[in-house]
Amino acid sequence: MDKKTEIKRNTQQRQLITECVQVLKHPTAEDVWQCVSKKLPNVNKTTIYRNLKRMVDEEELLSFVTGEGITHFDSTLDRHYHLYCKKCGGITDTHAELLDQLTKAVQDSEKFQIEEQNLILTGACPKCQNNDPK
Amino acid sequence: MDKKTEIKRNTQQRQLITECVQVLKHPTAEDVWQCVSKKLPNVNKTTIYRNLKRMVDEEELLSFVTGEGITHFDSTLDRHYHLYCKKCGGITDTHAELLDQLTKAVQDSEKFQIEEQNLILTGACPKCQNNDPK
DNA sequence: CTAGATGCAAACGTTTTGCAAATCT
DNA sequence: AGATTTGCAAAACGTTTGCATCTAG
Numbered sequence: 001m002d003k004k005t006e007i008k009r010n011t012q013q014r015q016l017i018t019e020c021v022q023v024l025k026h027p028t029a030e031d032v033w034q035c036v037s038k039k040l041p042n043v044n045k046t047t048i049y050r051n052l053k054r055m056v057d058e059e060e061l062l063s064f065v066t067g068e069g070i071t072h073f074d075s076t077l078d079r080h081y082h083l084y085c086k087k088c089g090g091i092t093d094t095h096a097e098l099l100d101q102l103t104k105a106v107q108d109s110e111k112f113q114i115e116e117q118n119l120i121l122t123g124a125c126p127k128c129q130n131n132d133p134k
Numbered sequence: 135m136d137k138k139t140e141i142k143r144n145t146q147q148r149q150l151i152t153e154c155v156q157v158l159k160h161p162t163a164e165d166v167w168q169c170v171s172k173k174l175p176n177v178n179k180t181t182i183y184r185n186l187k188r189m190v191d192e193e194e195l196l197s198f199v200t201g202e203g204i205t206h207f208d209s210t211l212d213r214h215y216h217l218y219c220k221k222c223g224g225i226t227d228t229h230a231e232l233l234d235q236l237t238k239a240v241q242d243s244e245k246f247q248i249e250e251q252n253l254i255l256t257g258a259c260p261k262c263q264n265n266d267p268k
Numbered sequence: 269c270t271a272g273a274t275g276c277a278a279a280c281g282t283t284t285t286g287c288a289a290a291t292c293t
Numbered sequence: 294a295g296a297t298t299t300g301c302a303a304a305a306c307g308t309t310t311g312c313a314t315c316t317a318g
Contacts, residue, residue, distance in 0.1 A: 009272060009317055029307080044275045049308060051273095065199045067252050071307085083246050094244065098236040105232055106255060112217050112226070113263055116256040118201055121240060123248040143292050143297060163282080178300045183283060185298095203307095205282090 013043055017051045018075075021061060026072045026082070026091040066091075067122055081119035087128040094121075147177055151185045152209075155195060160206045160216070160225040200225075201256055215253035221262040228255075 008014075013036065020035035021027060027035070033048045052073055055061040061073050066084050072091065079096040096117070103114050147170065154169035155161060161169070167182045186207055189195040195207050200218050206225065213230040230251070237248050 007272070007318090011273060011317075013274075042275080045307095046276080046309080047274060053309090065201065065203050067199065067250060069199050069203065069205060071203060083240065083244065083248075085246075086249070092244070092246070094240060098239055102232040102236060103255060106217065106228060110217065110226070110228065111260040111263075112219075112255070112257055114217075114255045114257040115220070116201060117253075118256065119251075119253040121237060121246070121248045122250040122252065123246055126245040129245070129247055141293090141297070145292070145298065147299075176300080179282095180284080180301080181299060187283090 012040060013047050014051055016040060016043075017048060018055075018060075021052075021055075021073050022075045026074055028070055028072055032073070064118055064120070066120055079117065081117070081121070083125065084120050084122045085125035085128055086122055087124055090125055090127075092125065146174060147181050148185050150174060150177075151182060152189075152194075155186075155189075155207050156209045160208055162204055162206055166207070198252055198254065200254055213251060215251065215255070217259065218254050218256045219259035219262055220256055221258055224259055224261075226259065 016036045016039055017032055020032050024031055024035055029045070029048055029052055032052065033043065033045050036043050036048065052061065052063075056063050056073070059077070061075055062077060063071055063073050064082065065071050076093060079100070080093045081096060081099055083092040083094055085091070099117055099119055103117055106112055107114055150170045150173055151166055154166050158165055158169055163179070163182055163186055166186065167177065167179050170177050170182065186195065186197070190197050190207070193211070195209055196211060197205055197207050198216065199205050210227060213234070214227045215230060215233055217226040217228055219225070233251055233253055237251055240246055241248055
């Protein structure tokens with residue numbers, strides 16, 4: 001009764017969107033649009049938005065927002081969090097063990113029932129620390 | 135050379151904005167506008183946005199974005215993170231010890247130099263768990 | 269054949285910008 | 294007085310919606 005068993009068509013657009021999210025790793029809607037456009041020059045952004053939204057609703061993708069307020073999509077579904085490099089804009093996944101510990105602790109001490117964890121650590125990735133020795 | 139030593143005027147609007155952020159705890163720009171409007175009915179939203187932005191730039195306030203993509207402002211500057219209740223929309227501060235541990239671990243293992251931590255745990259606060267026994 | 273998906277244009281909400289008028293200091 | 298800040302209107306931005314057309318099943 002929770003998940004709708006909706007008919008889903010396998011359109012070219014949808015296939016490409018899925019593909020692009022996987023390849024691009026942590027794209028924005030704009031990124032996906034540009035990527036899909038390469039193979040299908042007339043895709044409309046609306047289609048991108050509609051599909052991404054639906055995929056998030058149906059839990060095929062997850063989305064998160066960086067400190068700058070930009071929404072990114074992620075095809076990695078296991079719980080993890082993100083390292084966001086301010087300099088190059090790169091986003092790296094990190095595993096969730098420590099975050100899980102933290103969440104459990106909060107759950108116990110605050111009696112807060114946690115459903116989603118959204119952690120973004122922002123800073124400078126190893127590459128940018130070296131390349132930009134300011 | 136980093137922080138600008140700009141002239142800052144003590145306008146009525148700015149005072150009220152500061153006041154409202156403190157009182158409201160984790161307001162959105164809209165919240166602040168409504169709050170300031172009570173005492174100064176003709177404030178323009180632009181003024182709210184401009185001041186909030188500047189305060190964040192000058193590190194008098196910090197801002198964060200919930201999973202829904204809504205920007206909130208916070209006058210508590212010490213490192214801490216937020217519990218966001220999906221049902222009532224309430225936001226609670228939590229202390230940062232565990233998050234600090236996590237951050238240190240990431241810093242060491244990933245060689246990622248972390249400047250900002252942004253953690254939002256979303257779920258149901260104690261009140262809403264009880265009041266809404268679904 | 270037909271429900272569901274797309275493309276387009278227009279609406280939307282939030283935030284930003286340009287400029288003249290008002291206001292702190 | 295003079296520079297900063299405000300208010301207003303308009304633009305910008307990312308996203309959503311309505312609707313006619315197209316298409317996968």
